[in-house]
Every structure is written in structure tokens, then in C-alpha cells.
Amino acid sequence: MKKPNRPTVADLLAMKAKRQLSMLRVTTLEEAEAAEAAGIDLISVPFELIYDPQFRDAAPGRFTIPGGEYGQIGATTDEILRSAVKLRAASADAIYCAAGLPTIRRLREEYIPVCGHTGLIPSHATWTGGFKAVGKTAEMAEYVLRQVKDLEAAGAFSAEIEVVPAEVATAISERTSMLLLSMGAGAGCDAQYLFADDVLGMNRGHYPRHAKVYRNLAAEFDRIQRERTAAFAEFADDVRSGAYPEARHTVAIDEQEFAKFLDGLDRQRNLA
Incomplete structure (x- = not known):
């Protein structure tokens, strides 16, 4: 059977403001295969999954963005670039990176598609008051907008926008050419992003406000x-x-x- 063609960055950017995309964080081959069968548009994966030789058999048509903590705990730009090249060679379609703007520019100079992060960035949360919504005042909403425009100028093609008021995220999405991937930032962005564990009801503790549980696999x-x-x-x-x-x-x-x-x-x- 012919494998489906994965969308390109250009394909995704052409969809901006035309339809909502779906996005999941998946961590296993079984979840990746289910995302493929279900027609999920974008998936985020841990590094080890993209390196698994069976991954593209499981999810041949999914635009895949591996994400991790590199670039947030001391990796240099050169180390991040080296890792990004390896990930691309392993079939990653883009690279998640919450490192500084010079690093994002460097990746873009090598034509590596970058997905940035704005709003509540867990590894940077100390700068915005901890693990809480970002953008609830005019000053902080302006802060998120500046982050988005800086990412855009640095060459990122997309950014996860996390736990930002829906009205603010919508206004910002309308003012950027990047795809904004909403995690708890409302329907006015370009994609809706959830973790598979939340969708599947795998958590036994706290669920974030933006999560929606579709199955109770924890009980199973x-x-x-x-x-x-x-x-x-x-x-x-x-x-x-x-x-x-x-x-x-x-x-x-x-x-x-x-x-x-x-x-x-x-x-x-x-x-x-």
C-alpha cells in the first residue's frame, strides 16, 4: 500500500486561518499508529521515538516535531544544531526549540524548521510567575506578543502558545504569519494541542484546565x-x-x- 505524503511546512502555512489543525503529544509506537489512523495532523514526540526504526512505519503521514529539554538546560547552539541535524535525518519534519533567539536564527540559517514556544513555558516559568496563565494583563499580553514577533523575526515557522487567554491568543494569531499551536489558548489559533495521556485518561492526578478526557484507560x-x-x-x-x-x-x-x-x-x- 502506498504510504501517504506528509505535509510540508509550506503546506501547513498555507492552511493558516483556513481550518483548525489537530496536534497530539505521543510517546509510544502504539500512540503514533493510532494518531496516523485517526488523521491527527501534527504530532510531538520524544527523541527516542523519532529514532525508533519502526516509527515511520507507524506514522508515515504525520508531520512530526520532536521536542525535549535540550536548549533549555545548558546546551550550546552548536550542540542544538548538531542534534537538530540528526533528528531531521531521522525523519523529523521540524524541531521544537525553546532556546534563545540566536539559536533559533542559527537553525533557520540551516533551513531547519523550528517550532518555538510562548506564554507559559515550563522551563522558563520563573520569569512569568510560575506555572500559571500568562497574558492576563495588558502588560503581559504585550509581552507574549513581543515573544511571538521575536520568534517570527528569528525564522520560526510556528510556536506553541500555552495557557494564554483565548482573546489574547486570537489577536496575536491574527498578527503573525507563524502557525500558533494552542495548548489551552483557545480556538482562535491554528492548531489545538493536547497530550495523549490526557486524551486517553491516563493521568491519576491533576488534569490541566485545557485537557479533555475522551477515554478512561487508567481504569482499564x-x-x-x-x-x-x-x-x-x-x-x-x-x-x-x-x-x-x-x-x-x-x-x-x-x-x-x-x-x-x-x-x-x-x-x-x-x-x-
Whole structure:
């Protein structure tokens, strides 16, 4: 079967303001395969997944942006560039980067598509007051707009805009040529971005305000774990009682052949 063509950066930019795109953070081959089958437009993945040789078999048509903490915990521009080149060679369509503007410019100079980040940036949250919404005052809304315009000028083609008031995010989206990927920033951006764990109901603790749970897989995994534990306990009981293994679980030997084997053992004992 012919594999679907993945959209290009140019294709995605041509869709701006025409239709909403869907985006998920997926972390396993199974989730990537499900995103492919479901027609999710964009996926974010950890580095190890993009390097998995089975990844593109699972998600051949998904525009994929690997993301990680490099560039946020001390990596130099050269190290980030080296990593980005490897990721692109491994079939990444773009690179998530929350490093400084000089690094983003450097990646763009090498024609590497960059997705930046604005609003609540977890690794930079100390600058905006911690893990809370950004842009709820006119001053902070202007701050987010400046971030977006700086990213645009540096050459990023898109940016995740996280936990920004919907009205603010919409106004900013209308004033940038970049694709804005909304994580809790309303429907006025270009894509809606959620984590697969939230969509699947895999979290057992706090869900962010913007998350929407579509399935309760945590309960299913709890059920499977109970079944797993019960099966292990039954096996242990069978071993202790002698109920396992039964004859049907072992391989038989012809009686005459076994007798020859025992004779050989007796001869060896006598020689010793």
C-alpha cells in the first residue's frame, strides 16, 4: 500500500486561518499508529521515538516535531544544531526549540524548521510567575506578543502558545504569519494541542484546565494490572502445590531411549 505524503511546512502555512489543525503529544509506537489512523495532523514526540526504526512505519503521514529539554538546560547552539541535524535525518519534519533567539536564527540559517514556544513555558516559568496563565494583563499580553514577533523575526515557522487567554491568543494569531499551536489558548489559533495521556485518561492526578478526557484507560490499565497480579499469584500457587507443570507442559522421551540413557549413567558411575 502506498504510504501517504506528509505535509510540508509550506503546506501547513498555507492552511493558516483556513481550518483548525489537530496536534497530539505521543510517546509510544502504539500512540503514533493510532494518531496516523485517526488523521491527527501534527504530532510531538520524544527523541527516542523519532529514532525508533519502526516509527515511520507507524506514522508515515504525520508531520512530526520532536521536542525535549535540550536548549533549555545548558546546551550550546552548536550542540542544538548538531542534534537538530540528526533528528531531521531521522525523519523529523521540524524541531521544537525553546532556546534563545540566536539559536533559533542559527537553525533557520540551516533551513531547519523550528517550532518555538510562548506564554507559559515550563522551563522558563520563573520569569512569568510560575506555572500559571500568562497574558492576563495588558502588560503581559504585550509581552507574549513581543515573544511571538521575536520568534517570527528569528525564522520560526510556528510556536506553541500555552495557557494564554483565548482573546489574547486570537489577536496575536491574527498578527503573525507563524502557525500558533494552542495548548489551552483557545480556538482562535491554528492548531489545538493536547497530550495523549490526557486524551486517553491516563493521568491519576491533576488534569490541566485545557485537557479533555475522551477515554478512561487508567481504569482499564488498573483492571489489567489486577488480572496480571492474579495470574502471577495463581502460577506461584500452582508451583508450590505441584499443579504446574503437568505432563502436557513437558516433552516426553521414548521409554527404550530413556533406558539406554540410564544405562549410560550407571556405566559412568561404575567407571568413576
